[in-house]
Amino acid sequence: MGVKINQLIALLLTIILSSTISSTRGRYGESGSKQCSNNADDRYDRQVLLEKLDSTLKSSIPAYAQFPSRGFFVYDLNDPTNKYIPAPYAQADAGIRFINNHVYHFAPVEFIFSESHVAVLEDGHLKVFKSINCKDSSEHLTDAINYVKKRLKQNPNREELLTRMRDYRTFGFYMNTDSPRVPCEVGEKQTKP
Numbered sequence: 001m002g003v004k005i006n007q008l009i010a011l012l013l014t015i016i017l018s019s020t021i022s023s024t025r026g027r028y029g030e031s032g033s034k035q036c037s038n039n040a041d042d043r044y045d046r047q048v049l050l051e052k053l054d055s056t057l058k059s060s061i062p063a064y065a066q067f068p069s070r071g072f073f074v075y076d077l078n079d080p081t082n083k084y085i086p087a088p089y090a091q092a093d094a095g096i097r098f099i100n101n102h103v104y105h106f107a108p109v110e111f112i113f114s115e116s117h118v119a120v121l122e123d124g125h126l127k128v129f130k131s132i133n134c135k136d137s138s139e140h141l142t143d144a145i146n147y148v149k150k151r152l153k154q155n156p157n158r159e160e161l162l163t164r165m166r167d168y169r170t171f172g173f174y175m176n177t178d179s180p181r182v183p184c185e186v187g188e189k190q191t192k193p
């Protein structure tokens with residue numbers, strides 16, 4: 001009798017845990033919009049932009065599209081204190097501000113799927129460099145750096161931003177669960193082009 005009760009309790013706990021995890025998976029935007037004030041720059045709706053970034057990751061990383069369980073992070077490379085980390089994590093910060101002419105590093109939280117992307121916001125549009133840390137990618141960190149150099153010639157903090165771009169992997173939130181390896185390089189630090 002005691003064994004059956006223990007099995008029943010274990011089954012109920014499993015069901016409760018599963019429903020809790022699945023209910024938090026798709027709510028990255030909900031937590032952001034409930035906890036944060038409206039984005040200061042009305043050209044960029046936080047919820048819409050987070051959905052675009054998620055969609056970009058799903059289209060460029062097939063494994064993430066199949067298993068997006070932990071979500072993704074976004075770091076503003078102009079101001080690394082401005083970041084988005086999914087709600088289930090202790091360091092969660094959903095109130096990211098999307099700011100014109102800022103550069104953002106985003107990638108899946110799960111280290112195994114960690115193909116880094118760089119987004120540049122420019123006058124209401126989004127320019128994305130995909131999987132910049134992957135040898136087989138058609139876009140690389142140097143492409144993003146050269147683009148930003150040309151685009152932000154007049155920015156007084158340009159060199160500081162370019163340094164952060166070179167060290168982009170420093171500005172991320174990663175969970176290593178199943179594998180100590182990532183299919184792409186993790187330390188692509190470029191010399192100044």
